[in-house]
Amino acid sequence: MIRSILIANRGEIAVRIIRACRDLGLRSVLAYSTADKLSLAYQLADEAVCIGPPATAQSYLNKKNIIAAACLCRCDAIHPGVGFLSENADFAREVEHAGLVFIGPRSETIALLGNKVAARATALGCGLPITPGSSEEIKDLDDALATAESIGYPIILKAACGGGGRGMRIVFEKKALANALQIAKKEALAFFGDASVHMERYLQNPRHLEIQLLSDGQGTVLHLGERDCSVQKNHQKLLEESPSPILTQEMRERMCSDSVKLFQKLGYRGAGTVEYLVEGGHYYFMEVNARLQVEHPVSELVSGIDLVKAQIGIASGKPLTLTQEDVRLSGYSLECRINGKSAGTITKLNFPLGPHVRIDSHLVANSVLSPYYDPLIAKIIVHCPDRDQGIATMLRALSEVVIEGIDTNLEEQKLLIGSIQFRSGRFGTDLYTKICETEENTHGK
Known part of the structure; x- marks a missing residue:
């Protein structure tokens, strides 16, 4: 039984996991670097233990220190969050060998999927189309x-x-x-x-879609629909929405069915996504993300299922009690990532409130956006009855955001979401270039 969890991560995802632990009545222990001593996650966790200096190799990527911290603090399990060691098969294996529970897929599954060539071969063997x-x-x-x-x-x-x-x-x-x-x-x-x-x-301007799945490793695999992650800058996601405006119901059902089939073949355990590129009415398997995704709140809002709690339950050995028929996808959700363009102290910070808006963040006024880590400031997520209302609500939410002291991508997000192309739902992965870089060049002239 899991009673105490070491969180081997930082930022908003650490805060997210701490809140899930509190809801479940579990003890949370934060593994933190010296750069995060004053973080919101540090303040919210039941306990905290320093695992090293700011450099990731000496802290959040330091497997030995993290496992030692979990044992020292009498934890039963380690949650790796996203990024860092979340898809590191060696780390998962060492956690298991230490007698702890790794909240994620089995180490051998991560090892297989971590190699994109092996993952493509596995997908092809399950009948999935590949590029x-x-x-x-x-x-x-x-x-x-x-x-x-x-x-x-x-x-x-x-x-x-x-x-x-x-x-x-x-x-x-x-x-x-x-x-x-x-x-x-x-x-x-x-x-x-x-x-x-x-x-x-290379598909030059496809759509990028992913199917969210939950699998208990005991035979039950559920899909929670798709997320459209096509709006990107340098292959980094900026916006995510569900459902995708381009999918027909027939293609959606085929993509979800293929994804479930792949996870059943893998004997997958935990939360994960199957990612696809879509072009010309066809979809192609790209990879599996064997972990929680940054954009998981989008699927949580349309499905009503708490993915972090589900991860913990599955890692505890509990079978999923839901069937696919029990999963009811409702409404439309849109997530906007607010990123810093520079490190520094946030002197003023105001996040939007009001109906249909969720904020996932680890920052408050006078927080420091560290130069050592990912520049994510906050995820703003809305959930509305339909896409038009979702876009309008997001624009309202973005208009209320105030961030001073550092440069951010807030204005770029407003341009993207308010653009004719995004509203139409007909665009590809080049939308950022068309909207934001064109605007920058025009403004510069």
């Missing part, structure tokens, strides 16, 4: 040239063990491949400790 690409890691330049020739330009090189836009290079012509391969491999090694890359045909 044309290499069936193995790219060995050298000759291999890259031959593979690119067989699938056709443009192509994209991806870190086999990475994500989040790191270790990715788009190549439009043969003469650029050698340099792109070298850079992709260097980035993959620097960010993920593995220089392996693979190649796929």
